[in-house]
Amino acid sequence: MAAKKKPTPPKPEPVEDGRYPQTKVLSRNFGVKDSWTLAVARERGAYAALQKALDDMTPEEVLQEVKTSRVRGRGGAGFPTGVKWGFVPRAGSGGQGDKPKYLVLNADESEPGTFKDRYLMELDPHLVLEGCLLCAYACGLSTVYIYVRGEYPLCIARLEGAIREAREAGILGASVLGHEGFACEAHVHPGAGAYICGEETGMIESLEGKRGHPRIKPPFPAVEGAFGCPTVINNVETLAHVPSIVQYGGAWFGGLGIAPDPDNPRSLGSSGTKLMGVSGNVRTPGVWEFEFGITVRQLVEGYGGGAPEGRTIKAVIPGGLSMPVLTADELDVKMGFDDLVKAGSGLGTATAIVMDDTCDMVEACENIAHFFADESCGQCTPCREGCHWMEKIFTRIKRGEGTPADLDLLENLFTNIEGRTICALADAAVWPLRSIVRKFRHEFLARMPGAGGDDAAGGAAASAPHTVGAS
């Protein structure tokens, strides 16, 4: 057998202005004409990794490459993908293992300020589909359900187009790429606009035609998920990484980015590349792909362009809305899973929301609390009652009717909401709010008559507009 030419992985793109370089692995086809069509995608290497896996690798070997890569979930939680796949009971093991098994692709990108998966689905749907098929091959899954955010009509159209093309080309169907014994189908399921349906078990309920109420875990979806069967749920970007992991090897991917902390045996590091975004009070919002290692400041200033003319950055939520806020002098931390946790925040979806000095933090909190109060599914008492209660308190403070005791009450509510619910929506509500209340306490006191706050700061903020998130 003739030795195949070893494909070479993308390299960091040279930069001349001293900015952190981009590395285009996932985004290599962004901007290419008709990149979403099968013809163009194939010309540019689509399904080569799938072909390689089917020709040369066992499912177990694909799983091993993913484990070696140490790729972590890109939806926000950062769970190691290979470990998650390893939980799926194998066929022939009896019980759950012998049931049909599903992949649910979490494409319900509804986190405020987050629009990275949208790029992948609109511009490279075949890459997404290839990732799904590799996952299905590795884990023995027969059906892919792509649960897409309903407000993404172009994504829905491009994914459906890609599925149609793939089916016609024999990439989907009874024998994937002619490989006997590997049958796989894919279906697009548009969501109906609920944030909670992006939570994996809420998504499964929704997919089953029920209300998006998250389930209590365990059992975890990998064992008992959609329709009572073993189900892998992964984020779009996570699976889009798999073709290059298979193509260039898990070791290649694992060698990129931030290595695990050698002093911390539980550290997993942040391997590979990552789509990162910036929105909010910046000059050039957008999405770019970097090898892990870029700092928050390098991202929001180097690529986001910094605060608009004449303003300064006040605070940044590094990953969507659901993470604790960083102040302007805390931005020299790397955009990495462990690094940001160590800095008291989290990577989340790695799409930074920037607030400048015109942003009123009291109103920002009211806005954030409103979002979570509105999106709380209503299932668990602390989240259902607590999120709106917090919003009411922020409204009261905004109107100048608050007292310092309200800040103590808020702290009490944070404690009684965080970690007291079935899913993490309540935690996601508490984390940004608590960090803002703690780090910008003076702005809250300034809104309280006679509370001795910093009047100058409060006065400037009170008259200024603000924008937080893109709900």
Add this chain to the structure above:
Amino acid sequence: MAETKSTDGGPTITIDGRVLPYEPGQTVIQVARAHGIEIPHYCYHPGLPIAGNCRICMVEVEGWGTKPQIACKLQPSDGMVVHTQSELAKAARAGTMEMLLVNHPLDCPICDQAGECHLQDYSYQLGAGRAVTTTAKTKLPKNVPFGSKIVYDAERCIKCTLCVRFCEDVAGTGELSMGGRGDEEIVIMTSRGEFETGYAMNIIDLCPVGALTSRDFRFKSRLWFMDFTPTVCTSCAKGCNVVTGGRDGRMLRMEPRENQDVNRWWMCDEGRLDYAFVNAPTRLLAPRVRDAQGGWAEVTWDDAIAAAAGALRDAPGSVLVDGNCSLEEMLLAGDLAAAMKGKAKYAAATGEADGWLRVAERGANAAGAERLGLARQKRAGTSALLVVERDANVPAALRDGSGATVVFASDETLVPDSARVVFPLGTWAERDGLLVNADGRLQEMRANGAIGPGNLTAAVEVLEDLLGELDPERDWRGQEGLRAELRAHDAFADVEFPAAREAAGVGAGS
């Protein structure tokens, strides 16, 4: 370190310092319950799937950090150490109480649930005893009809979903769902009009607060003015275990009582509401005899017994009893029939079975009657003595066709023209006695002292007096003696009787 092995070496968990064995599949709340440790709960119910949403059953698990766990879902593992009264657990529950009350209306003074409300109880036990919010409460729909029998108040609702899960998972009809999000989430009825299930009113009992109230019962009485008595429903022969509630002579409601062998926790709506005749304005209140003009004269019980004995001596015959009569009453009916050289018979209606609890046989003690050898009266036939509680069991054709001169009836509309002496009969809610249900299970019917005219001599006593008049050789047995005789009876050799002490303690409700 506490001892973590049970004496037989099986797995154990430690709850509040007590080492407790557990069965596979049990959750911590169940293990605790089985050993007398009550962990507060709203959304947990042993007969429904676990929802884990109310967050009041949170407990601390040693070594699991500062995140409290919900006991309703927590699977025990060998050696697990659980604290229900630690600072963390208590603070977590108090925090949940605070959340539950922040939007809950303070309308306890006009709420039917007051007095049996878990929110009240847990506020008292676990709440902070102070209000920390000054913000306006969220407004939600009130007085929403759920079918014709149930009324929903979304503001009182704590969204535990017990009612939704009952309709979905127990009744299987799924009329209810949650709707809306956040603190505007409410229970909605997904079908218009009536519930498909004939068991919808169980959701009123399940509701831990006053969000679901009974159209039949609401605003009728404060609970603490009522008396409650555990008994069995006699609307059909299933014998669902129930509690009757009454006040000032009126029966106000009936609710199911848990019995895993009969009705689990449930009862049908038809049976639950089958008590209007108890409160009928035409109830008989005093014994009466025909006077010379053919009208009625009210007399004393003794005079009525003497008159009845005379009537039965003059015209002896058979005895026909209602299929809802107790075993004691039926035993005496047999003895009386024998004394008159007649036959003892019973009459009972049949109806539709619903495939769940309600059975076709409507005679609550028809099975008992058969065991005692009473024949079922299907067509009109003559009898000297008639006992009738329910129109359906002993319809007009049987009553009028009996030609009975001595009649025990709960209502004057049930008295045939042939009657010379009439004794007022207590309804099943007012009588004590034993019944055998359709499954051959012996159960106890108990009188609620707050229901009925209240001055009625028990039919079983009057029947025994009559027997004494007709057969002076007979010893007085009384209810205890009758039960002893039944216990020794061949027909009940395979039946388990209630404990003698419990039987002796039968009396008016609390």
